[in-house]
Amino acid sequence: MEIDRADGRSPNQLRPLSCSRGVLNRAHGSASWAQGNTQVLAAVYGPKAGTKKNEDPEKASVEVIWKPKTGQIGKQEKEFEMVLKRTLQSICILTIHPNTTTSVIVQVVHDDGALLPCAINASCAALVDAGIPLKHLAVAICCCLAESGLVMLDPTKLEEEKMKAFVYMVLPNSILSVLPEESSSVKGEQMDHGLITSVTHGVMSVDDYLHCLERGRAATSKMSDFLRRNLQPRLSSDSSMAG
Amino acid sequence: MENKPSSFVDRQVVPGDVVLDLSKMSNQTIKIGGGLRQESDFITVMKAGKLRFSKPNKYWVESSQKRYVPRVDDTVLGIVVDTKADNFLVDIKGPALAFLPVLAFEGGTRRNRPKFEQGTLLYARVAKANPGTNPELSCTDASGKAAEFGPLKDGYSFECSTGLSRMLLSSPTCPVLEEFGKKLSFEIAVGLNGRVWVNAASPSTIIVVSNAIMKSESLSGVQQRIMVQKLLDRIQ
Numbered sequence: 001m002e003i004d005r006a007d008g009r010s011p012n013q014l015r016p017l018s019c020s021r022g023v024l025n026r027a028h029g030s031a032s033w034a035q036g037n038t039q040v041l042a043a044v045y046g047p048k049a050g051t052k053k054n055e056d057p058e059k060a061s062v063e064v065i066w067k068p069k070t071g072q073i074g075k076q077e078k079e080f081e082m083v084l085k086r087t088l089q090s091i092c093i094l095t096i097h098p099n100t101t102t103s104v105i106v107q108v109v110h111d112d113g114a115l116l117p118c119a120i121n122a123s124c125a126a127l128v129d130a131g132i133p134l135k136h137l138a139v140a141i142c143c144c145l146a147e148s149g150l151v152m153l154d155p156t157k158l159e160e161e162k163m164k165a166f167v168y169m170v171l172p173n174s175i176l177s178v179l180p181e182e183s184s185s186v187k188g189e190q191m192d193h194g195l196i197t198s199v200t201h202g203v204m205s206v207d208d209y210l211h212c213l214e215r216g217r218a219a220t221s222k223m224s225d226f227l228r229r230n231l232q233p234r235l236s237s238d239s240s241m242a243g
Numbered sequence: 244m245e246n247k248p249s250s251f252v253d254r255q256v257v258p259g260d261v262v263l264d265l266s267k268m269s270n271q272t273i274k275i276g277g278g279l280r281q282e283s284d285f286i287t288v289m290k291a292g293k294l295r296f297s298k299p300n301k302y303w304v305e306s307s308q309k310r311y312v313p314r315v316d317d318t319v320l321g322i323v324v325d326t327k328a329d330n331f332l333v334d335i336k337g338p339a340l341a342f343l344p345v346l347a348f349e350g351g352t353r354r355n356r357p358k359f360e361q362g363t364l365l366y367a368r369v370a371k372a373n374p375g376t377n378p379e380l381s382c383t384d385a386s387g388k389a390a391e392f393g394p395l396k397d398g399y400s401f402e403c404s405t406g407l408s409r410m411l412l413s414s415p416t417c418p419v420l421e422e423f424g425k426k427l428s429f430e431i432a433v434g435l436n437g438r439v440w441v442n443a444a445s446p447s448t449i450i451v452v453s454n455a456i457m458k459s460e461s462l463s464g465v466q467q468r469i470m471v472q473k474l475l476d477r478i479q
Contacts, residue, residue, distance in 0.1 A: 028309045047310075047338040093280070093289060097338045098375045128258065131308035133280070133289035136259025177261035178251065231291045232255050 005159065007036075011152040014141075014219060019121075019230045021129040027105075029130020033122035035154060037112035042122035044130040046102035059094040061101050066119075069108045080106075080116055087120055087140075087170050087197045093133045102132055113156040114142035116168050116199065121227075128231055137173040138196055139223045142166060143212040145204050151215055165202025167209065169216045171195060173224040252296040256304065260288045263302065271300060277312060278304025307406025307460075311336045311436035313372035320400065320434030321380060323363045331359055333367070336402070336436045339377045343367060347381040349389035357394075364395045364440060366432050395432060398442030399449050405437045407460045418464040422471035423452055426479070451478060 009015070015036030024030035027043035034040075047060055055061040064085045066077045088104060104126065106119045117140035124138045144155045144166035152159065160166060172194045195213070204212075251262045263273070263286035275281060278290040279302060288294070292306030311319070313335065321333035321341060330342040343365070345356045359365070371379040382392040411417050411433045416424075423429065429443035429452055439456060443449045451474050459467050 049339045096289075096374065100338045128291045131290050131306060131310060131312075133278075134258035135287075135289075137257055173257070173259060175259040175261060176251070176256070178264050178267075228255075228257055231257050 005152065006156065011150060012215065012219065014154045014222065015156075017223065017226050019125055019227070021125055021230070027126075027130075029126045029128070029132070031122050031125035031129055032109075033118055033125060035114060035118050035121075036156065037110055038114055038118045039109040040115070040119045040122040041107045041109055042119065042126040043105045043107075044102065044123075044126045044132065045105070046130070047097045047100035047132070048103070049100055051099055051101050055101075057099045060092065060097045060099075061094075062088045062092060063101055063103045064088070064123075065103065065105045067105065067107045069111060080119065083116065083197060083199055084120060084123060087138060088123060088127070090196055091124070091134050091136060091138050091172075092127065093135055096133050102127075102130075111157065113158075113160045114154055114168075116140070117142045117170070120170055120197075121223075125227070125230070136175060137224070137227060138170050139173050139220045139227065140168065140170040140197075141216045141219055141223065142168050143216045145202070145208050145212065149208070151208070151212055153215060153219055163202065165200065165204040165208075167204075167212045167216070168197070168199040169195060169213065170197040171217060171220045173227060174221050251294050252302075254294060255292070256288045256294050257291045258288055261285045262288060262294055274301045276301060276303025277314070278306060305406075307404045307409075309336075309402075309404055309437065310338075311405055313337045313341070313369050313378040313436075315369055315372050317369045317435040319367060319369060319380070319436040320395075320432060320438035320440060321365050321367055321436075323359045323361055323365065325361065326359065333365060333380060335369075335378070335380070335434075336438065337378065341369070341378045341380050343380040343382065347383060348393070349383050349387060359394060364400055366392050366395055366434070366440075368392060395440050395442075398430070398440050399453055400438060400440040401453055401457065403437050403439055403457060404460065405435065407456070408433050408435050408437055408439065410460070411439065411456065417459075418467040419455055419459045419471055422468050422475075423455070426475050427452065447478060451475075 018034040021031045023032050024043050027045060029044040032041045051057055051061045062085055064081045066081045068077055104123050120140035143153050144163040145151055147164050266284045275286055278292055279286050280289050288304060290304050290306050292304040295305050296302050319335045321335040323331050324334050325332040330344055333341045333343050335341045348357055367380040367382050369378055370381040384390040427448050429441060429448055432440040441449050441453050455471060455474055
């Protein structure tokens with residue numbers, strides 16, 4: 001039951017990834033992330049002194065502003081802001097600079113499917129560029145389920161519209177460690193099976209959902225490698241491509 | 244998967260990497276510097292950069308950012324933002340504004356307090372830097388002498404990354420500064436917080452030195468010398 005994808009990819013194949021860091025002069029950290037035609041630019045300012053009224057002053061707070069390509073800011077943008085904020089709050093170490101605010105501004109350059117995962121990847125790269133202390137990196141991926149039951153990764157906008165359901169998932173990146181394989185214990189298990197964020201649209205059965213998670217997890221090792229290579233000595237714009 | 248901690252030293256690490264396993268190391272005290280965090284028995288990385296080790300027991304992550312994390316005994320260039328009764332509020336490009344006590348000057352008493360306007364550039368030393376509180380600066384060295392600290396007049400200041408400031412302050416002298424020093428006469432103050440101040444008799448000297456410094460972050464020593472030679476040939 002092979003479905004031919006419009007761009008000739010196999011169901012498990014991701015679109016070409018491209019990431020540039022340090023693209024904006026004024027922002028304290030910035031990154032531009034592209035997956036195929038979907039491109040998002042993220043800028044990070046901070047940490048800046050002071051927090052908002054209903055935020056905990058004992059911790060750093062993260063503020064997200066989502067700017068769509070066209071149109072006014074509506075509910076969809078607010079939802080993206082909330083998901084992004086919760087995701088980034090769980091990867092930043094909030095106790096290091098209490099009573100500060102880190103602002104992340106996300107600008108959509110082009111939306112061709114898997115927009116939220118692309119934005120999460122861009123924000124994570126921008127946070128690293130700004131030197132914000134992080135617990136670990138996050139890698140986001142979109143996985144969709146067709147009517148026929150076929151599971152595909154990283155859909156384009158046309159594919160996304162035709163699908164029965166899709167899942168955006170954010171997973172911790174694979175880490176290098178001095179610990180030997182056997183002592184995976186609690187920490188290792190968390191890293192192997194951790195899931196930071198999961199957003200679903202549409203209707204899917206529990207089995208299908210778990211199947212999507214498995215596929216997504218398998219693909220994150222490639223994205224982790226790409227991210228790790230990209231974070232090597234960076235000197236202003238330096239883009240690299242990975243298929 | 245290698246188990247030796249030395250395998251990560253001088254390698255690029257990203258946040259989340261576990262670089263040291265304390266239970267495997269014998270009873271030694273390890274000092275961890277910027278970019279590393281202790282999680283029970285492991286040392287993990289918080290910032291992306293190169294892991295460095297210096298004998299006998301210091302580990303840290305070397306990275307270059309636009310913003311600065313205050314550390315005690317760093318010399319920084321700050322800009323006065325406001326004046327309060329007992330302190331000047333100084334911006335040092337960190338997460339919080341720094342306080343400079345009005346008395347922290349050589350021979351400072353309540354009667355002869357210095358008057359700084361908003362926007363004054365100061366060369367100061369970080370005296371206290373605790374997490375969660377505003378850092379404190381001082382314009383005297385540890386023994387109370389002025390030692391070149393204080394306001395900087397005239398000249399031109401610009402911002403750079405923390406990595407570039409460290410390179411400018413490294414010894415032996417950074418190649419850019421050494422080459423310029425052979426032919427031109429200028430004054431320079433470098434703050435570890437990513438601010439540099441250059442002063443010279445003529446504006447063209449200031450401009451050529453500042454532009455060359457801004458360009459030199461990604462160049463090797465040899466490339467820096469070649470760039471400086473070309474610039475000097477053009478202006479002389």
